[in-house]
Amino acid sequence: MKILPLAAELNSILAKEAPPVLEMLSDLGRRFYFPKGIISQSAEAKAKAHKFNATMGIATEGGAPMHLASLQKYFHLDPADVFLYAPTGGKPALRDAWRRKQLGENPRMKGNPSSLPVVTAALTHGLSVVSELFVNPGDKILVADKLWGNYRLTYEVRQGGQIETFEFFSGGLFNRAGFRSKLLEIASRERKLILILNFPNNPTGFTPSPEDAEAIRLAVKEAAEKGLRQVVVCDDAYFGLFYDESCLTESIFGYLSGVHPNVLAIKLDGATKEEFAWGFRVGFLTYGAAGNGNLEAVYAALEKKTLGVIRAGVSSCPQPSQSVVLKALESPTFQAERAEKKEILRARAARVHEVLKQKEFAEAWTPYPFNSGYFMCVKLHGVDAEKLRLHLLDRHQTGVIATDGTDVRVAFSCLELDQIEPVFATIYQGWKDLRGSI
Numbered sequence: 446m447k448i449l450p451l452a453a454e455l456n457s458i459l460a461k462e463a464p465p466v467l468e469m470l471s472d473l474g475r476r477f478y479f480p481k482g483i484i485s486q487s488a489e490a491k492a493k494a495h496k497f498n499a500t501m502g503i504a505t506e507g508g509a510p511m512h513l514a515s516l517q518k519y520f521h522l523d524p525a526d527v528f529l530y531a532p533t534g535g536k537p538a539l540r541d542a543w544r545r546k547q548l549g550e551n552p553r554m555k556g557n558p559s560s561l562p563v564v565t566a567a568l569t570h571g572l573s574v575v576s577e578l579f580v581n582p583g584d585k586i587l588v589a590d591k592l593w594g595n596y597r598l599t600y601e602v603r604q605g606g607q608i609e610t611f612e613f614f615s616g617g618l619f620n621r622a623g624f625r626s627k628l629l630e631i632a633s634r635e636r637k638l639i640l641i642l643n644f645p646n647n648p649t650g651f652t653p654s655p656e657d658a659e660a661i662r663l664a665v666k667e668a669a670e671k672g673l674r675q676v677v678v679c680d681d682a683y684f685g686l687f688y689d690e691s692c693l694t695e696s697i698f699g700y701l702s703g704v705h706p707n708v709l710a711i712k713l714d715g716a717t718k719e720e721f722a723w724g725f726r727v728g729f730l731t732y733g734a735a736g737n738g739n740l741e742a743v744y745a746a747l748e749k750k751t752l753g754v755i756r757a758g759v760s761s762c763p764q765p766s767q768s769v770v771l772k773a774l775e776s777p778t779f780q781a782e783r784a785e786k787k788e789i790l791r792a793r794a795a796r797v798h799e800v801l802k803q804k805e806f807a808e809a810w811t812p813y814p815f816n817s818g819y820f821m822c823v824k825l826h827g828v829d830a831e832k833l834r835l836h837l838l839d840r841h842q843t844g845v846i847a848t849d850g851t852d853v854r855v856a857f858s859c860l861e862l863d864q865i866e867p868v869f870a871t872i873y874q875g876w877k878d879l880r881g882s883i
C-alpha cells in the first residue's frame with residue numbers, strides 16, 4: 446500500500462536514527478503520519494491570527510466556546526476547559542504534569558530520556574494504538590499465562606497477532622528461568638516480538654521483586670543481543686498500588702527503556718485505576734528507545750505517528766476529564782488522598798491474606814501470590830471455575846470471575862473489610878457443594 450510523503454519522511458528519520466524501531470513498525474505503522482491539515486493549520490492560526498480566526502470546527506460567542514447552560518452547570522471549570530477539543534496529543538500542561546509525576550515516582554526513568562507522554566483515551570486505547578502501530582498479522586505477542594483477557598481482542602482478534610504465553614509463577618515466585626528460556630526460544634525463531642508486561646498483574650495482583658525486574662531486564666537484553674526486535678509494552682494500569690515493600694515499587698519501564706537499540710519500551714499508564722477515575726478515560730503513552738541516534742528525533746517521529754493513529758481513530762481524547770485530572774495533579778492534597786485510598790486497599794489485601802490462612806481452604810484451592818493491585822486469584826482443586834462461578838451466582842448470590850478452567854479472581858478492591866471473610870467462606874461453601882463434580 447502507498448506510503449505518503451509525510452509518512453516516508455518520518456520513516457526516513459527512524460531509518461537514520463533508530464533502524465530497529467523502523468523494523469518494529471507494522472505496515473500500518475509505516476503508513477501513519479500526522480497531517481498538516483485542519484489541526485496544524487488551526488494551531489498556527491492560534492499562534493498568529495490575532496485579528497480574526499476562522500479556522501476551527503467549533504462555534505464561539507463573546508470570545509468563549511459557545512455552550513449550553515444545561516451542560517456548563519455541572520462543571521466548576523472555565524468553559525474552555527470543558528467544551529473545546531483537546532489537542533490530539535492531549536492538553537500540554539497535563540502531559541507535562543504527568544511527566545513530572547512519572548519521574549517523581551520512577552527513579553529509574555531519570556536514567557534514560559523517554560518521550561513526553563501522549564494522552565490516550567485510557568489504557569485500552571493506548572494498547573490499541575500500540576497494536577496498530579506495531580502489530581502485523583502473524584506477529585508474536587508474549588504475555589504471562591495470567592493475563593487480562595482484553596489483550597486477546599486487541600492483539601489477536603483485531604490485529605491478527607498470535608499470543609504466546611510464559612508461565613508466570615514457579616514455586617510461588619516470578620518464574621525468571623521460564624521467562625528467559627521462552628524469550629530466548631522466541632529469539633531463535635523470530636525477528637520481532639511484542640512483549641506485554643503487566644505489573645501489578647490482572648488477574649493475580651502480583652508484582653515481582655526488584656531482583657526479578659533485573660532478571661527481566663537481563664533476559665530482554667540477551668534476546669535483543671541475539672537480534673530479537675522487541676516492543677516491550679509496560680501495562681502499568683494498577684501502578685502505585687503496592688502493598689508489600691519487597692515488591693518492585695516503580696514501573697519496569699525504567700528497567701527496560703534504553704536497554705538496547707533492539708528494544709523499544711512503551712509505558713501505558715493513566716488515571717483509570719490508580720486515581721480511581723475509571724470512567725474518565727485518561728491515559729498516557731510514553732516511549733523509551735535506545736541507541737546512538739538522536740532519540741529526540743526518534744520520539745518526535747513516533748509521536749507524529751501516534752498522533753496520526755489517534756486522529757484517525759478518536760480525533761482527540763475528552764477535554765473535561767483531562768482538565769480535572771490536571772487540576773487534581775496540581776492539588777496540594779492529591780498525594781495524601783491517593784495514599785489514604787491505597788491504605789484502605791492495603792488493609793483489604795492484608796485481610797485477604799489473613800482469611801486465607803483458614804486450614805479448610807487448603808483442600809479447595811491454592812492462592813497465587815499477590816502483593817498489589819485490585820485482585821487476587823485462586824487455583825481451584827477439582828472443581829471447574831466457570832461451574833463454581835455460576836453456582837455462586839445462582840445459589841449464593843455471590844459474583845466472582847472465572848479467568849480460565851481452574852482459576853477464580855476475587856476483586857478485594859470492591860469488598861469492605863468485613864465482607865472479605867464471608868466472601869471466601871461462601872466460595873468455600875460453593876466449592877464443597879460442587880466437589881467431585883469433575
Ligand SMILES: Cc1ncc(COP(=O)(O)O)c(C=O)c1O
Pocket residue numbers: 566567568569570593643646647680682715717718723728
Ligand atoms: C491490566 C489492565 N490493563 C488495562 C486495563 C484497561 O484500563 P482502562 O480502563 O484505562 O482502559 C485494565 C482494565 O481492567 C487492566 O486490567
